[in-house]
Amino acid sequence: MGSRAQREAWLHAVLHTGNPGDVAFYRRVCAGARRVLEIGCGGGRVLLALARAGHEVTGVELHRGLLARLRRALRDEEPAVRARVRLVAGDAARIDLDERFERVLAPYNMLYCLLDDDALHAVLRRAERHLAPGGRFVFDVYCPARIDPGEAARLEGLAGEPHHVVSFEADGAFVDVFESDTWDPRRQRIDATYHYAIRRGDRVERAVQTIPQRYLYPEQLERALEAAGLVLVERHGDFDGAPFDPDEGLFVGVAARRDDTR
Ligand SMILES: C[S@@+](CC[C@H](N)C(=O)[O-])C[C@H]1O[C@@H](n2cnc3c(N)ncnc32)[C@H](O)[C@@H]1O
Known part of the structure; x- marks a missing residue:
C-alpha cells in the first residue's frame, strides 16, 4: 500500500485540516505582500490558497511524503499559480534562501513540532533573517492547559x-x-x-x-521570539481578532524584526 512516507502524508492530509478561519486569516495578513515564506508548509493547505490569491510563495518542508503530495497537487493548478510556487525540501532551522520575504508564516502549531529550545531558536532565527525590512512573522498555536x-x-x-x-x-x-x-x-x-x-x-x-x-506556554514562546530578535506586535485569541487569553484558545501572533521597531 505504498511507502511509509506516503502513508504519513495521507494521515497528515486527513487530520491536518487546520482551524476554522485560519486560511482566510493568513490571506488577510498577507494582503499587500508580494513574497511569502511558509515554514513547515505540509501538504500546502495555506500555501496553495496564497499562491491562488496572487502571492509568490516559498514553502519549506522537512517531510518528503508531504512534499511529494504537494508537488502532485500542484499539477492540478493553473500554470500561473504553479509558477508562483517554490518548494524547498529540508529543515527550516537551516534554510539560507537567496531572497527576503514580506511575510514569514508558521501556521497551525508548526512551532510545536520543534522539540527542544535549540530547534525552536534556530527556526525563529532563520525566520527573522528571512524577513524583508518591515516584514512580519505570523504564527498560530494553541494555548495549553496549566496544571499543578x-x-x-x-x-x-x-x-x-x-x-x-x-x-x-x-x-x-x-x-x-x-x-x-x-x-x-x-x-x-x-x-x-x-x-x-x-x-x-x-x-x-x-x-x-x-x-x-x-507545546509551549505563551510566555515561553514570547521569550523565544525575543531571543531570536523578534518583537510581538499583535496577539489575538482567534483568527477574527478575539482578545488573547493565555489560558485557553489560540495564540495568534504577529511579530516584527527588532530592528524595525526601534
Ligand atoms: C502541524 S503541520 C502544519 C502544516 C501546514 N503549515 C498547515 O497549516 O497545514 C507542521 C509541519 O511542519 C513540518 N516541519 C516540522 N518541523 C520542521 C522543520 N524543522 N523544518 C521544516 N518543516 C518542518 C512538518 O513536517 C509538518 O508538515
Missing part, C-alpha cells in the same frame, strides 16, 4: 487507550486510524501514536506512527 506540579507528576508518561479517530479511503485501500497519546506535562510533550489498519480486499496491513509535539 503534583498533577504533572501523576500524568507523566501515562498513555491513553487507543481510540478511533478517522477512517478514509485512498488509492483503493480503506484505512482505519486509531490514536493513543502519551502526555508528559513536565517535558511539555505529547506523543500521539497512530495505529493504522489498512484493508485491501481480505488483506489487512497494520502500521504505527508516532508524531511528537512539544
Whole structure:
C-alpha cells in the first residue's frame, strides 16, 4: 500500500485540516505582500490558497511524503499559480534562501513540532533573517492547559487507550486510524501514536506512527521570539481578532524584526 512516507502524508492530509478561519486569516495578513515564506508548509493547505490569491510563495518542508503530495497537487493548478510556487525540501532551522520575504508564516502549531529550545531558536532565527525590512512573522498555536506540579507528576508518561479517530479511503485501500497519546506535562510533550489498519480486499496491513509535539506556554514562546530578535506586535485569541487569553484558545501572533521597531 505504498511507502511509509506516503502513508504519513495521507494521515497528515486527513487530520491536518487546520482551524476554522485560519486560511482566510493568513490571506488577510498577507494582503499587500508580494513574497511569502511558509515554514513547515505540509501538504500546502495555506500555501496553495496564497499562491491562488496572487502571492509568490516559498514553502519549506522537512517531510518528503508531504512534499511529494504537494508537488502532485500542484499539477492540478493553473500554470500561473504553479509558477508562483517554490518548494524547498529540508529543515527550516537551516534554510539560507537567496531572497527576503514580506511575510514569514508558521501556521497551525508548526512551532510545536520543534522539540527542544535549540530547534525552536534556530527556526525563529532563520525566520527573522528571512524577513524583508518591515516584514512580519505570523504564527498560530494553541494555548495549553496549566496544571499543578503534583498533577504533572501523576500524568507523566501515562498513555491513553487507543481510540478511533478517522477512517478514509485512498488509492483503493480503506484505512482505519486509531490514536493513543502519551502526555508528559513536565517535558511539555505529547506523543500521539497512530495505529493504522489498512484493508485491501481480505488483506489487512497494520502500521504505527508516532508524531511528537512539544507545546509551549505563551510566555515561553514570547521569550523565544525575543531571543531570536523578534518583537510581538499583535496577539489575538482567534483568527477574527478575539482578545488573547493565555489560558485557553489560540495564540495568534504577529511579530516584527527588532530592528524595525526601534
Ligand atoms: C502541524 S503541520 C502544519 C502544516 C501546514 N503549515 C498547515 O497549516 O497545514 C507542521 C509541519 O511542519 C513540518 N516541519 C516540522 N518541523 C520542521 C522543520 N524543522 N523544518 C521544516 N518543516 C518542518 C512538518 O513536517 C509538518 O508538515
